Amino acid sequence: MARxxxxxxxxxxxxxxxxxxxxxxxLAIAVHIIDKIEPKPCIYTDYEPFKIVLEPLANTYSCNHMVKCSSYIVLWCENVPDNILSSTLFVAGVPLKAPHRYGLTRLQAQQIDNNTFILKLRVAGQYLTTTVRVSGVELEELKAPPLETREAKLVEILRNALQEYGTLSQRDAVDIISAELGVKRGEARRLLLELVRKGVLVVEEGYIVGVKA
Incomplete structure (x- = not known):
């Protein structure tokens, strides 16, 4: 049986x-779910760019215009009624204090670069993990292992920076990683320290001077 x-x-x-x-x-996840589900879920969102994309695919309503549907997707709404949330297939951008009350499971997303994400979902006590690339509203599942993909990208970024600048302070390296991958500085710092811990980078007196990989 296929995994x-x-x-x-x-x-x-x-x-x-x-x-x-x-x-x-x-948005890409919403489109992916709409493509798979019959009958189509109703969409609730107040975010106008989403409405433009989703209206041709399924019945799409403003968040304050609640109608009865078999299921829902709720994106960037506030004050959603409990009965709607209890029948919602996918929620994002909604302030929920206790999503489990509505039978919702957390889908964790980690951004690798502007288009690539690692997704993790706990099902029956086990984690399902995959790496996806977003292209427009298309969601493509990647075959490459996520850690290898991330590490190879980081090494390439830092090698190119070293060729241009000669040496890098760790602060400069964090700024470069943050800009190139489109992640926050805290995440960029964590990724950099992981490479240092693995011995991938040559560090002398606090400066990155080379890449071993």
């Missing part, structure tokens, strides 16, 4: 909320 993909269970087998709520990823 069940994380993307296979989204919406159809596991109702999820996205954390953190990354808009371009959320």
């Amino acid at each position: 069940l993909s994380l993307l296979d269970v989204l919406g159809s087998k596991v109702r999820v909320y996205l954390s953190p709520p990354i808009q371009r990823l959320a």
